[in-house]
Structure formats: structure tokens, C-alpha cells
Amino acid sequence: MSDPWVWRLESADGAPLRRASDALDALLAERGLSDASRFAARMISEEVVLNAFEHGKARTVVMELNPERRLSFVDDGSPFDPTAGPPSLSDARDADEVRLRIRGLQLVHRFALNLEYRRQDDRNHLTVVLPE
Amino acid sequence: MTQVALLEASEAYTHVAVQGRLDAAGVEAVDFTLTSQIEARGKPTVIDLSGVDFIASLGIAMLVRIARDMRENGLRIAVVAANQPVRGVLEMMKMEPLFPVVGTRDEALRALGVP
Numbered sequence: 001m002s003d004p005w006v007w008r009l010e011s012a013d014g015a016p017l018r019r020a021s022d023a024l025d026a027l028l029a030e031r032g033l034s035d036a037s038r039f040a041a042r043m044i045s046e047e048v049v050l051n052a053f054e055h056g057k058a059r060t061v062v063m064e065l066n067p068e069r070r071l072s073f074v075d076d077g078s079p080f081d082p083t084a085g086p087p088s089l090s091d092a093r094d095a096d097e098v099r100l101r102i103r104g105l106q107l108v109h110r111f112a113l114n115l116e117y118r119r120q121d122d123r124n125h126l127t128v129v130l131p132e
Numbered sequence: 133m134t135q136v137a138l139l140e141a142s143e144a145y146t147h148v149a150v151q152g153r154l155d156a157a158g159v160e161a162v163d164f165t166l167t168s169q170i171e172a173r174g175k176p177t178v179i180d181l182s183g184v185d186f187i188a189s190l191g192i193a194m195l196v197r198i199a200r201d202m203r204e205n206g207l208r209i210a211v212v213a214a215n216q217p218v219r220g221v222l223e224m225m226k227m228e229p230l231f232p233v234v235g236t237r238d239e240a241l242r243a244l245g246v247p
Contacts, residue, residue, distance in 0.1 A: 014157030046188040104189040
């Protein structure tokens with residue numbers, strides 16, 4: 001049986017992502033985190049996971065809630081460091097896709113207190129700290 | 133579950149309300165219905181998000197696309213966002229040049245110039 005604080009996602013479909021976000025939200029509520037923190041967690045998980053599937057062409061994204069309000073994401077998509085400034089958008093289909101990706105990244109930066117990124121074992125590893 | 137309701141369809145304007153979350157699942161659920169209702173009527177439109185408690189980039193992209201399509205036909209939309217976190221996200225993303233974000237239906241009608 002999998003840990004209740006680890007979610008493995010295998011597509012950009014909205015329904016599984018919402019189930020994972022709902023489960024994450026319930027865990028955060030159980031831990032006594034504020035509404036603002038829970039809103040931030042939902043926003044960050046939505047944007048990071050969709051970005052990995054839609055733009056990074058990941059096959060799998062693993063999201064994990066760690067102690068001290070840390071939320072981590074590991075995906076097997078193309079290398080992408082969201083802490084390194086604007087993304088390379090040369091593979092975007094059109095201007096709307098560019099705007100969508102930039103907007104999503106802006107939201108992650110606005111709602112996360114801190115972002116740490118590393119590329120390891122052909123995977124993107126991103127850890128964010130949620131606000132209190 | 134995210135849903136759309138047509139609240140008012142007068143000669144002067146259309147008023148639609150969205151309930152639920154505008155995350156990826158919510159946008160998948162309402163995009164076609166919302167867009168069809170608004171564009172088929174071809175009137176200035178109030179999109180009421182008072183019943184929406186979450187909006188992410190896909191939800192914003194849907195609103196932007198509707199606003200642009202309407203503008204091509206010389207029409208405008210106004211968005212009612214009474215929920216503070218949702219309004220905060222729309223303000224953060226600087227949507228005002230594309231559509232006004234207000235707190236009530238009456239403010240939205242004023243912004244659209246509907247008597």
C-alpha cells in the first residue's frame with residue numbers, strides 16, 4: 001500500500017490531479033495549516049504537475065508532502081529549472097501556449113515561499129516551501 | 133463538481149455563473165458550455181465567479197480566450213470575483229486590460245456600460 005502523502009500521476013488529465021490535490025488538501029488541513037497555505041498548495045501542485053506533463057512531456061510525476069510544509073515533485077520530463085528565470089519556449093505550439101506556461105510559472109513563484117531545483121538521474125526534482 | 137448556470141439572458145446582456153473550482157478538471161467540465169452560452173448569445177456578458185473558490189492558469193486562459201473572442205466581435209465581458217483568493221489571483225495576473233474584475237453584478241454591468 002502506498003504512503004498517503006505520496007501521489008504518483010501518469011497523465012495531465014484533470015480528474016486524477018484533482019483527486020491528488022483534494023487528498024493533499026485534507027492532509028494539510030489535518031496538520032493544521034492555514035487556508036492560505038492550502039490554497040497555495042493546490043495552486044503549486046496544479047501548475048507544477050501540468051507544466052511537467054504538458055511542456056516537459058513527462059510520463060510520470062511523483063508529488064510528496066514532506067515535514068515542515070515542504071512539497072516535492074519528481075518528474076521524468078525534459079530538463080526544466082523553474083528557478084532559473086524564463087523558460088525556453090522554442091518548442092511552444094503558439095503564443096497562447098507561451099502565455100499559459102509563463103502564467104503558470106508566475107503563480108508558482110507567487111505562492112511558494114522558496115523553490116529548490118536539481119536535475120538528478122534524468123529527472124527534475126523540485127521542492128517548494130508552502131507559506132504558513 | 134464544476135458547473136455553469138445561465139442566470140439571465142436579456143436583450144442587453146448575458147449573465148452566467150460558474151460554481152466550483154477552475155482547475156484543470158473544472159475547465160475540462162465547463163469550457164465548452166460556458167463558451168457556447170456566451171458566444172451564441174452575442175451580448176455583453178457578466179461571468180460570475182462568486183461560487184468559484186479556486187482558479188489556476190488554465191481557468192485564467194479560458195477567460196482570456198473568451199474575452200478575446202468577444203472583443204473580435206466588438207463585445208466585452210466583466211468578471212465578478214467575490215471570493216478574495218480568486219480575486220487576488222486575477223489581480224496578480226493583471227487581467228484588467230482584458231476584462232474588469234469586480235465584486236458585484238451591478239459593478240460588472242456598470243463596467244460594461246449596460247444601463
